Amino acid sequence: MGLIVQKYGGSSVADAEGLKRVASRIVATKKAGHQVAVVVSAMGDTTDGLIELAEQVSPMPNGRELDMLLTAGERISMALLAMAIGNLGHEARSFTGSQAGVLTTSAHGKARIIDVKPGRIVEALNDGAIAIVAGFQGVNQDTNDVTTLGRGGSDTTAVALAAALEADVCEIYTDVDGVYTADPRIVPTARKLNSVTYEEMLELAASGAKVLHLRCVEYARRYDLPIHVRSSFSNLEGTWVVKDHPEGANMEQAIISGVAHDKSEAKITIVGVPDRTGVAARIFQTIADTDINIDMIVQNVSAASTGLTDISFTLPKSDGLEATTILKAIQGEIGFHSLQYDDQIGKLSLVGAGMRSHPGVTATFFACLAEAGLNIEMISTSEIRISVIVREIDLEKGVKAAHTAFNLDGEDEAIVYSGTGR
Amino acid sequence: MGLIVQKYGGSSVADAEGLKRVASRIVATKKAGHQVAVVVSAMGDTTDGLIELAEQVSPMPNGRELDMLLTAGERISMALLAMAIGNLGHEARSFTGSQAGVLTTSAHGKARIIDVKPGRIVEALNDGAIAIVAGFQGVNQDTNDVTTLGRGGSDTTAVALAAALEADVCEIYTDVDGVYTADPRIVPTARKLNSVTYEEMLELAASGAKVLHLRCVEYARRYDLPIHVRSSFSNLEGTWVVKDHPEGANMEQAIISGVAHDKSEAKITIVGVPDRTGVAARIFQTIADTDINIDMIVQNVSAASTGLTDISFTLPKSDGLEATTILKAIQGEIGFHSLQYDDQIGKLSLVGAGMRSHPGVTATFFACLAEAGLNIEMISTSEIRISVIVREIDLEKGVKAAHTAFNLDGEDEAIVYSGTGR
Numbered sequence: 001m002g003l004i005v006q007k008y009g010g011s012s013v014a015d016a017e018g019l020k021r022v023a024s025r026i027v028a029t030k031k032a033g034h035q036v037a038v039v040v041s042a043m044g045d046t047t048d049g050l051i052e053l054a055e056q057v058s059p060m061p062n063g064r065e066l067d068m069l070l071t072a073g074e075r076i077s078m079a080l081l082a083m084a085i086g087n088l089g090h091e092a093r094s095f096t097g098s099q100a101g102v103l104t105t106s107a108h109g110k111a112r113i114i115d116v117k118p119g120r121i122v123e124a125l126n127d128g129a130i131a132i133v134a135g136f137q138g139v140n141q142d143t144n145d146v147t148t149l150g151r152g153g154s155d156t157t158a159v160a161l162a163a164a165l166e167a168d169v170c171e172i173y174t175d176v177d178g179v180y181t182a183d184p185r186i187v188p189t190a191r192k193l194n195s196v197t198y199e200e201m202l203e204l205a206a207s208g209a210k211v212l213h214l215r216c217v218e219y220a221r222r223y224d225l226p227i228h229v230r231s232s233f234s235n236l237e238g239t240w241v242v243k244d245h246p247e248g249a250n251m252e253q254a255i256i257s258g259v260a261h262d263k264s265e266a267k268i269t270i271v272g273v274p275d276r277t278g279v280a281a282r283i284f285q286t287i288a289d290t291d292i293n294i295d296m297i298v299q300n301v302s303a304a305s306t307g308l309t310d311i312s313f314t315l316p317k318s319d320g321l322e323a324t325t326i327l328k329a330i331q332g333e334i335g336f337h338s339l340q341y342d343d344q345i346g347k348l349s350l351v352g353a354g355m356r357s358h359p360g361v362t363a364t365f366f367a368c369l370a371e372a373g374l375n376i377e378m379i380s381t382s383e384i385r386i387s388v389i390v391r392e393i394d395l396e397k398g399v400k401a402a403h404t405a406f407n408l409d410g411e412d413e414a415i416v417y418s419g420t421g422r
Numbered sequence: 423m424g425l426i427v428q429k430y431g432g433s434s435v436a437d438a439e440g441l442k443r444v445a446s447r448i449v450a451t452k453k454a455g456h457q458v459a460v461v462v463s464a465m466g467d468t469t470d471g472l473i474e475l476a477e478q479v480s481p482m483p484n485g486r487e488l489d490m491l492l493t494a495g496e497r498i499s500m501a502l503l504a505m506a507i508g509n510l511g512h513e514a515r516s517f518t519g520s521q522a523g524v525l526t527t528s529a530h531g532k533a534r535i536i537d538v539k540p541g542r543i544v545e546a547l548n549d550g551a552i553a554i555v556a557g558f559q560g561v562n563q564d565t566n567d568v569t570t571l572g573r574g575g576s577d578t579t580a581v582a583l584a585a586a587l588e589a590d591v592c593e594i595y596t597d598v599d600g601v602y603t604a605d606p607r608i609v610p611t612a613r614k615l616n617s618v619t620y621e622e623m624l625e626l627a628a629s630g631a632k633v634l635h636l637r638c639v640e641y642a643r644r645y646d647l648p649i650h651v652r653s654s655f656s657n658l659e660g661t662w663v664v665k666d667h668p669e670g671a672n673m674e675q676a677i678i679s680g681v682a683h684d685k686s687e688a689k690i691t692i693v694g695v696p697d698r699t700g701v702a703a704r705i706f707q708t709i710a711d712t713d714i715n716i717d718m719i720v721q722n723v724s725a726a727s728t729g730l731t732d733i734s735f736t737l738p739k740s741d742g743l744e745a746t747t748i749l750k751a752i753q754g755e756i757g758f759h760s761l762q763y764d765d766q767i768g769k770l771s772l773v774g775a776g777m778r779s780h781p782g783v784t785a786t787f788f789a790c791l792a793e794a795g796l797n798i799e800m801i802s803t804s805e806i807r808i809s810v811i812v813r814e815i816d817l818e819k820g821v822k823a824a825h826t827a828f829n830l831d832g833e834d835e836a837i838v839y840s841g842t843g844r
Contacts, residue, residue, distance in 0.1 A: 016478035023479075050498065056438035057445075057502050058509035065508065068516050069501035072494040076472065079491035080479050086487065087480035094490050099566070144521070 002168035007039040007158035012232040014044035023084035037131040039158040042073025063108030067148045074134035082132045091129040097137035104138035104147045111147035116164035152213020159216045163223035173232035178239030181408040182259040186396045191410035195240045200257045203385040207349030208262025255354030256406040261399050262347040266320045269312040272337025292319040296380045346395030349387040368405035374398050424590035429461040429580035434654040436466035445506035459553040461580040464495025485530030489570045496556035504554045513551040519559035526560035526569045533569035538586035574635020581638045585645035595654035600661030603830040604681040608818045613832035617662045622679045625807040629771035630684025677776030678828040684769040688742045691734040694759030714741040718802045768817030771809040790827035796820050
């Protein structure tokens with residue numbers, strides 16, 4: 001008998017059938033003798049529908065009100081899920097983020113969890129009930145205003161709640177069987193990983209693997225909470241995200257855990273930047289001040305004859321317009337020639353704790369990409385990751401080539417239950 | 423400068439256009455120098471959609487969870503309304519029933535307001551903001567669980583909030599211009615009333631006039647709070663619901679304020695009931711125990727030869743199945759012959775404080791109905807109301823005949839903005 005926190009995403013509860021299927025799974029876990037707390041997202045595309053309505057009444061909706069609006073989504077799914085469980089003869093009680101004690105910062109739309117005080121959840125569990133908690137939302141502890149956590153928020157709610165409840169495991173249900181060596185839609189022979197470390201999962205998430213969000217993995221690592229990523233459509237074991245690979249698994253652990261790719265970034269090149277101390281700092285400080293996250297940076301060697309250099313960096317496509325606007329505003333002050341914006345790039349990353357002790361990884365990686373005819377435009381590395389920027393059109397070819405070069409191909413085709421790849 | 427509470431129903435905020443139109447009205451009131459608190463219902467048919475979803479996952483949804491679900495409806499409309507106001511350059515803050523301090527009993531789905539502690543609303547108003555409050559919902563003061571108030575709940579929220587804030591007036595916006603002498607869809611020459619007393623409005627509401635709910639009028643009478651019923655589609659003065667008709671109006675006040683009709687009731691006749699002391703009491707106690715509201719009762723004179731009598735009563739059609747089931751269960755104990763269920767009846771009511779001092783009203787009423795060929799099946803009266811049960815198919819004919827007989831016809835056709843008659 002243990003305490004299990006389960007999280008179900010929007011695609012798992014998209015309609016009445018999905019809600020009933022999820023209710024059955026929850027009841028099965030309860031019947032197996034566990035205490036169960038469940039975190040649920042809004043149904044299907046509810047959130048998108050609400051955002052559309054907001055845009056219709058106001059082009060720049062107030063953050064507090066937008067959060068009030070969006071939190072209606074999980075309110076609907078959690079109440080329906082509790083009813084569906086009730087219909088199976090088990091007691092379930094639903095709780096908003098506020099009722100579940102999810103205390104956050106005041107940043108509407110991207111609040112961070114400060115603390116979780118799950119008194120009412122503990123009470124429900126002790127009463128023998130199943131607790132259903134709204135994902136993605138919390139309450140500003142100073143103003144009592146409702147907040148949302150931003151992208152990946154429901155995963156983070158689940159992990160934070162599990163940590164606060166000292167749960168044995170946090171199960172994240174999705175529509176694939178776990179974490180794969182590559183996106184199965186691109187590499188049909190991708191293998192499901194039985195385990196990945198927090199470290200590897202962080203690099204995979206940061207490299208574009210969408211199965212778990214960065215913040216949720218960071219939270220789990222901090223509290224050393226095991227995450228089990230698995231499918232809500234099957235009963236197969238999924239992927240365990242843990243501190244260390246389990247004994248035995250270590251022996252056969254590959255050098256590389258997976259190949260990740262990301263098409264969400266764009267590249268900005270600032271042409272003809274005066275090569276003086278402080279200029280680059282001034283540029284990146286200006287961008288940082290607007291909360292835009294820069295990923296990779298390359299500064300070309302200055303041409304001695306001109307004293308000018310080019311600086312390129314990558315950033316989310318969604319921030320492209322804002323960043324170019326800001327840079328144009330300081331063009332006179334900095335004195336650069338021009339800006340180039342390129343949103344046809346793709347990022348290809350190789351992640352694996354094994355590469356620490358295998359110096360040949362980089363060489364093999366670059367060789368296989370060259371053989372596939374790919375041109376590498378930018379490179380960045382960490383101790384357990386190598387990322388390169390290539391043309392977006394070449395990205396899938398590169399994923400396949402790297403997957404094969406590092407012997408990651410499995411024997412069977414991967415199982416994907418829906419087209420979303422989540 | 424005053425404090426005005428406005429209430430907008432679901433049809434006024436059915437879509438983005440409606441929300442923007444309502445936002446403009448609210449801002450206009452604010453600009454006129456008033457403090458404004460607004461109570462809003464769920465958009466259009468949101469609530470029906472949520473109930474349908476609930477039925478899909480559970481035939482008997484848990485009351486607490488159903489309330490959690492349904493309160494998502496006003497959460498959406500109130501946040502969107504606040505955004506729409508923000509877009510017009512005015513600050514608006516939305517509040518759930520719980521945040522607005524609407525404390526209720528624990529009866530999920532039909533909770534009653536115990537108290538309103540509008541601390542956060544007062545604070546918002548003092549800050550110069552417009553407060554938007556979710557109608558129809560509150561919080562159980564013992565358990566902190568979310569509750570809903572049942573039918574007419576948003577009107578009641580508005581009046582209760584207005585009373586707690588000691589507002590100057592509670593404006594109920596609807597899609598007709600006010601309270602009419604009869605339903606304008608049936609009697610096109612029906613006149614808008616400039617004023618009705620609480621007493622008259624209570625009788626009209628109880629007699630099927632749908633413009634205001636009984637509970638809301640009861641609340642207003644208790645606190646002597648003026649209600650102004652008016653259209654959200656025009657700027658015309660509507661109908662004032664007040665303690666006494668204003669000076670001057672008294673002079674010209676008609677004997678009859680209006681003719682109301684109601685097709686929502688059914689009639690049950692219990693045939694062959696032993697005419698013994700306590701039998702009728704036993705029957706009606708059994709029904710009362712299930713919270714079914716009985717309206718009119720007729721007991722036939724007992725036939726001396728048999729010692730048996732018939733008892734007929736009316737009740738909401740929606741309670742018909744439950745009532746017949748209960749009565750059949752006690753048939754053996756009571757010893758009656760049979761049950762007749764008739765849902766083809768209609769109730770026609772004449773309401774007016776003036777009839778107190780005009781004994782000829784009943785005679786005129788019955789004469790006009792007889793002339794129109796209507797058969798009267800049951801009668802009930804109060805000091806300011808006469809109601810009769812007729813065939814449902816004859817109901818509209820009766821409404822027209824009574825309206826004319828009491829000289830209520832106006833010169834112009836009434837304005838109805840939508841087909842709902844609310």
